[in-house]
Amino acid sequence: xxxxxxxxxxxxxxxxxxxxxxxxxxxxxxxxxxxxxxxxxxxxxxxxxxxxxxxxxxxxxxxxxxxxxxxxxxxxxxxxxxxxxxxxxxxxxxxxxxxxxxxxxxxxxxxxxxxxxxxxxxxxxxxxxxxxxxxxxxxxxxxxxxxxxxxxxxxxxxxxxxxxxxxxxxxxxxxxxxxxxxxxxxxxx
Amino acid sequence: xxxxxxxxxxxxxxxxxxxxxxxxxxxxxxxxxxxxxxxxxxxxxxxxxxxxxxxxxxxxxxxxxxxxxxxxxxxxxxxxxxxxxxxxxxxxxxxxxxxxxxxxxxxxxxxxxxxxxxxxxxxxxxxxxxxxxxxxxxxxxxxxxxxxxxxxxxxxxxxxxxxxxxxxxxxxxxxxxxxxxxxxxxxxx
DNA sequence: GTCTATAAGACGATAGAC
DNA sequence: GTCTATCGTCTTATAGAC
Numbered sequence: 001x002x003x004x005x006x007x008x009x010x011x012x013x014x015x016x017x018x019x020x021x022x023x024x025x026x027x028x029x030x031x032x033x034x035x036x037x038x039x040x041x042x043x044x045x046x047x048x049x050x051x052x053x054x055x056x057x058x059x060x061x062x063x064x065x066x067x068x069x070x071x072x073x074x075x076x077x078x079x080x081x082x083x084x085x086x087x088x089x090x091x092x093x094x095x096x097x098x099x100x101x102x103x104x105x106x107x108x109x110x111x112x113x114x115x116x117x118x119x120x121x122x123x124x125x126x127x128x129x130x131x132x133x134x135x136x137x138x139x140x141x142x143x144x145x146x147x148x149x150x151x152x153x154x155x156x157x158x159x160x161x162x163x164x165x166x167x168x169x170x171x172x173x174x175x176x177x178x179x180x181x182x183x184x185x186x187x188x189x
Numbered sequence: 190x191x192x193x194x195x196x197x198x199x200x201x202x203x204x205x206x207x208x209x210x211x212x213x214x215x216x217x218x219x220x221x222x223x224x225x226x227x228x229x230x231x232x233x234x235x236x237x238x239x240x241x242x243x244x245x246x247x248x249x250x251x252x253x254x255x256x257x258x259x260x261x262x263x264x265x266x267x268x269x270x271x272x273x274x275x276x277x278x279x280x281x282x283x284x285x286x287x288x289x290x291x292x293x294x295x296x297x298x299x300x301x302x303x304x305x306x307x308x309x310x311x312x313x314x315x316x317x318x319x320x321x322x323x324x325x326x327x328x329x330x331x332x333x334x335x336x337x338x339x340x341x342x343x344x345x346x347x348x349x350x351x352x353x354x355x356x357x358x359x360x361x362x363x364x365x366x367x368x369x370x371x372x373x374x375x376x377x378x
Numbered sequence: 379g380t381c382t383a384t385a386a387g388a389c390g391a392t393a394g395a396c
Numbered sequence: 397g398t399c400t401a402t403c404g405t406c407t408t409a410t411a412g413a414c
Contacts, residue, residue, distance in 0.1 A: 023213040104208060145367075147368075149371065151364040151368055152369050152372065154352060155345045155347075155365035156341055158348030159345055160344045162348070172313070176341045176344035177341075178341075180341050182338065
C-alpha cells in the first residue's frame with residue numbers, strides 16, 4: 001500500500017490550494033507536482049473534492065495545533081497575544097485557511113467548508129479565552145470585551161493578509177498588527 | 190454602436206467577479222448573463238482579461254466614490270468613522286475589491302491588479318486623514334496613531350468579511366466592527 | 379454589431395492493461 | 397497500485413456569414 005503516494009498527493013493539493021485556490025487547481029496540476037499519474041489519484045481518492053477535503057482538513061489541523069501551542073504556552077496573556085499577533089508569517093501567501101473563504105466553489109461543498117468554518121470559529125474562541133484570562137488577571141481593564149475584541153484581532157490578521165497581497169508587500173499587514181496592539185495598549189492597567 | 194451591449198457585458202462581468210472571482214468566471218457565463226453572443230464580446234473587448242479590466246475599474250471607481258462621499262460628509266470625524274464602519278453592507282458577498290486579492294490569476298495581471306491595489310491603498314489613506322482630523326480636533330487623544338489605526342480598521346472590515354463568509358453569517362463581521370469601535374473608544378477625550 | 383460555427387486544448391472522470 | 401488511453405464537456409478564442 002502506497003501511503004507515500006497518497007501523502008504526496010495531499011501535500012501537493014495543500015500547496016496548490018494555498019497558491020491558487022480550489023477553483024484554480026486542476027487534478028492535472030496536483031498530479032504533476034506530486035509526480036503521479038491519474039490512476040494513483042483515483043485509486044486513493046474518489047476525485048478532486050475528496051482529495052481537497054483531506055488537504056483542507058490537514059491544513060486546518062496543523063494551523064490549529066500551531067496556534068494552540070503558542071496560546072497555551074507559559075507567560076502572561078498579554079505576552080501570548082502579542083506573540084501570536086507578531087509571529088513570523090508568510091504574509092504574501094495569505095492565510096491557508098482564511099483565503100479559502102473567497103472560493104465560491106469550495107464554500108458550496110459542505111465537506112470542504114466545514115473545516116474552514118470550524119477553524120476560524122475555534123480561533124476566535126481561543127483568543128477570547130486568553131483575553132478573558134488577561135482581564136481576570138488584571139492585565140487589562142474589565143471594560144475590554146473578550147469576545148468582540150478576539151473577533152477584531154482575528155479579522156485584523158485576515159484583513160492584513162488581504163491588504164498585504166493587494167500592496168504586494170507585508171507592510172500593511174505589519175501596520176494593521178501595530179495599530180491593533182496600539183489600540184489594545186489603551187486597556188492596560 | 191451598441192454601447193448598451195458593452196455595458197451589459199461589463200455589468201455581468203462585475204457581478205460574476207464578485208460572486209465567483211476571475212478564475213471562476215468564464216466568458217460563456219458572462220455572455221449568458223448579459224444575453225449576448227460570443228461575437229459581441231470579442232467586438233467590444235479583446236478578451237476575458239480586457240473585459241475584466243473594465244469591470245474591476247468600474248467597481249473600484251464606484252467603491253471609492255461611495256466611501257469618499259461618506260467620509261467627506263459634514264459631521265465630526267468620530268461620527269464619520271463610525272458611520273462608515275457601521276454602514277449597510279452585503280456582508281456575505283464579501284468586498285467586491287478586497288475579495289479579488291485572493292485570485293492568483295487576476296493578481297498576476299498588472300492591469301487587473303492595479304485598480305485593486307490603488308483602491309485599498311487610497312482607502313487606508315483616506316481613513317487616516319479622517320482619524321488625523323479627529324485627533325487634531327481633540328476628539329481622540331494624540332496617542333492615537335492615524336496611519337496604523339486606519340490600516341487596522343480597513344483590515345478589520347476585510348477580515349470581517351472573511352470570518353462572516355466562513356461562518357455563513359454576518360455576525361462575526363458585526364462583532365469585529367463592534368470590537369474595533371470598543372477599542373477606539375478608549376482614546377476618546 | 380451581432381450571430382453561429384468551429385477549433386485546439388484543458389478539465390474531471392472512467393476503463394482497462396500491467 | 398500505477399500506468400496510459402479514452403471520454404464528453406467546458407474554455408478561450410477565431411472565422412466568417414449576415
